[in-house]
Amino acid sequence: MTTSPAPKTTRFPIDGGIAIAIAVSYAIVLLRTTHDLGYARDEGFYFQAAQAYGKWFDLLFSNWRAAIDLKSVDAAWAANNEHPGLIKSLFALSHLVLHKKLHLFSMEGTSFRFPGIALASAGVALVYRWGAQARSRLAGFIAAALLAAMPRFFYHAHLACFDAPIVTMWMLCAYCYWRALRSSGALWPILCGIAFGLALDTKHNSWFLPFAFIAHAALVHIRNRFLYAGRGESPPENKEAKRALLALACMAAIGPAVLYALWPWLWRDPVGRFRNYALFHLHHEYYNMEFLGRNYWIPPMPRSYAWLMTAATVPAVTLALGIAGLWARARASFVPPLVRAARLLVAWKKRADAPPPSPPSQVSDARASTDLLWFLGIAVAYAPWLSSNTPIFGGTKHWMTAYPFLALFAGAGFCSVVAAARRVLARASEKKRRPIALTLARAPYLPAILAACVLAAPVVETARSHPWGLSSYTPLVGGAAGAATLGLNRTFWGYTTGSVVDYLNREVKKGGTVYIHDTAGQAWDMMVRDGRLRRDIRASWTIAGADFGLYHHELHMQGQEHQNWVAFGTVAPAYIGGLDGVPVILVYRRPDAAPPPR
Known part of the structure; x- marks a missing residue:
């Protein structure tokens, strides 16, 4: 060679x-x-x-x-x-x-x-x-x-x-x-x-x-x-x-x-x-x-x-x-x-x-x-x-x-699709004498039309997945809901705390504590330094004594959710965050945890 x-x-x-x-x-x-x-x-x-x-x-x-x-x-x-x-x-x-x-x-x-x-x-x-x-x-x-x-x-x-x-x-x-x-x-x-x-x-x-x-x-x-x-x-x-x-x-x-x-x-x-x-x-x-x-x-x-x-x-x-x-x-x-x-x-x-x-x-x-x-x-x-x-x-x-x-390879496959589409349209115009098909077959904008068709679904899927990237699944398995039914992992890494900061800022009393579950302490601190979380809200490493408790849903962590039920005396979360109706992060609240003054 x-x-x-x-x-x-x-x-x-x-x-x-x-x-x-x-x-x-x-x-x-x-x-x-x-x-x-x-x-x-x-x-x-x-x-x-x-x-x-x-x-x-x-x-x-x-x-x-x-x-x-x-x-x-x-x-x-x-x-x-x-x-x-x-x-x-x-x-x-x-x-x-x-x-x-x-x-x-x-x-x-x-x-x-x-x-x-x-x-x-x-x-x-x-x-x-x-x-x-x-x-x-x-x-x-x-x-x-x-x-x-x-x-x-x-x-x-x-x-x-x-x-x-x-x-x-x-x-x-x-x-x-x-x-x-x-x-x-x-x-x-x-x-x-x-x-x-x-x-x-x-x-x-x-x-x-x-x-x-x-x-x-x-x-x-x-x-x-x-x-x-x-x-x-x-x-x-x-x-x-x-x-x-x-x-x-x-x-x-x-x-x-x-x-x-x-x-x-x-x-x-x-x-x-x-x-x-x-x-x-x-x-x-x-x-x-x-x-x-x-x-x-x-x-x-x-x-x-x-x-x-x-x-x-x-x-x-x-x-x-x-x-x-x-x-x-x-x-x-x-x-x-x-x-x-x-x-x-x-x-x-x-x-x-x-x-x-x-x-x-x-x-x-x-x-x-x-x-x-x-x-x-x-x-x-x-x-x-x-x-x-x-x-x-x-x-x-x-x-x-x-x-x-x-x-x-997908890019190469798309070019094959464009070439095949031109051939099909050209044959259709010859057999049925359809000038529109011939025009499309020769049109320089045919790849753009097909590209829009091909890219529409992935772009929409990606846009809809944010900010729940690890909870995102394709329609092939029924989306996030189908994946949850199949028993595929909904989340890990504790990053979805970022999706409940508005609720916490609104509901946690001044100087209140939040059990942060799977969120790393350094990650929580960075959200505070960013100004995304109020500085007076304190992270807690134990559920006992906390005003609020986070639970990031993972199969092996279900015991953590049970601990929230026991500590807060309720099985009903105060707030649920998730993708397409699938719970990903749940916030439990102590019944006597008063919100900050409005």
């Missing part, structure tokens, strides 16, 4: 401008929808860590010699050292520079969330860029829009967490690898190594990237051998395999160096501390998760979890187009070598020569290589859930790195 032609650089000004516009537009939407989204438990922990890192950065800017002293480093970076430092560093710098110095955000919590928002938006833009280069602008735009309009991705894109950033970093590394295969020189392999280092310093999902790229290089080589077998000649020099090896070598050499440089916690003892970090995740504590009416805590976990939850949470239109695109590209790229292998087997059994195949073109080779890389991006992300030992407590966020590749 020869080196595939490089992407057209002359298109960069237009495609680059479109990508920037997509990123800015999505970031604006995310920023405008943060005010009513409560803070997740993990965000609270990362706020605390980022503030510790922020003090270190302050010292670095004022006295760098004191800052790089290992005692100073360890004192600051010991916080939350079970997770890499890059994204929390961005949280810290955003809070330090954009909030404290430039005063760009009205709510302090948004300054911590902004790096995640920016990276998620960049990821959506990168999907467009890759889709436009590999297929067409139309395919890239549809892919980007479908990723942006996934309710679970939209929720995570708001957060000061690592789940949306690792989607972008994973994508960036895969894109740099893809560009490395299609270029000469060392630039893109080096960028691939740097991107891998950034991914390593984002989240442990990055550990699976080399497996995807090694499998890609090997399978492309095997496909090439099958296509040329029986032609009486050797395959052309496989430059793509050599470029893949160069990219992998750069990942191995540069990636760990970037991780070490950008995570000061490793500076004192890089091997020992990385080992501790790896062991923490390889032997992670199991948490509870409801699935089909059963609470799972320890293995064995259900192997169907990832697949069913994907079907239940990704809009059906996106899934259908993704499967259609994957099927169409599989037929075009991988059926020919399989057919060739079958012919060789038959010829071998008959002791005859197989008919020589027609040589593949550079374009078909390049597309097949891209298709395989996208497929492996999906397969590797889902692979851990083939094991019954893999925890399921994080829900869809743990395989969310697959979603950009699913969206890219």
